[in-house]
Amino acid sequence: MLTRDLIRQIRRIEIKTRRIVDENLAGKYHSAFKGQGMEFSEVRAYQAGDDIRSIDWNVTARMGEPFIKKFVEERELTVMMLVDMSGSTEYGSGMRSKRDVAAELTAMFAFSAIRNQDKVGCLIFTDHVELYIAPKKGKNHVLRLIREILAFEPKGVKTRIGDAFKYFSKIMKRKSVVFAISDFMDDNYLRTMQNVQSKHDLIAIPLYDPRELEPPSSGLFQLEDGETGEEVIVDFSSRRVRDAYRLAALGKRAELEHSFKRSKVDYIPIACGEPYEQELVKFFKTRELRR
Secondary structure, eight states: OOOHHHHHHHHHHHHHHHHHIIIIIHHHHHHHSOOSOEEEEEEEEOOTTOOGGGBOHHHHHHHTSOEEEEEEEOOOOEEEEEEEOSGGGGOOSSSOOHHHHHHHHHHHHHHHHHHTTOEEEEEEESSSEEEEEEEEOSHHHHHHHHHHHHHOOOSOOSOOHHHHHHHHHHHOOSOOEEEEEEOOOOSTTHHHHHHHHHHSEEEEEEEEOHHHHSOOSSSEEEEEOTTTOOEEEEETTSHHHHHHHHHHHHHHHHHHHHHHHHTTOEEOOEETTSOOHHHHHHHHHHHHHHO
């Protein structure tokens, strides 16, 4: 059911993300992602500066003057959003949870896709695939994706990213652009991630909350594992405890980034509660330079 609060939240995300897409991302998105190849467009008379390798010798012989074949990029892409909704994504030390940021990022990439006449779909997962929304075009479809992410009530609380990758590989045979949005609090997904990357264009978007890397400076805090429900009380007034917490968190993040690099998976780390627009612009520019 659409409540007033949910409608306001969807509208806020739509306004914010469409502004960013219109001002900064739509053109860069087009340049960053390749189409499915080249397709024949037309034959026309040769003009000064044309590549002589494009000359159509059969037409040239018939017409008595040089003609060339023109090809255009077969542009339409399929974009899939794989969105983690396990218990840990409900966390947020500031105004927005990881789920809120996942909804914004999905909107950002989805609006960029439909602006370029690409189709976009979504796969919501926890420790199993909870919902699959087939790729389509259009603003109303994007708004549905936002609504589902914000309002969806998952049955699972744990994370199995590997199962999401397996499911995606079974249903999506055509090469697609895949954005995997998760805090990646899971271990057994490396092989399935590599399988997806070998057949598709996979971009990982690891979400983290700044508090997960930098503990509070003092006091007793009750920490809860969002996926197991396990609770522990930690005394952060101890510098040794704070240093150990920080070291473990940074080590986990370094290990995650190493797994992406080893698997040749592009990734965009996003800090929830902090501006991320420039991170996306930087990513698109880097991709464009590699084309």
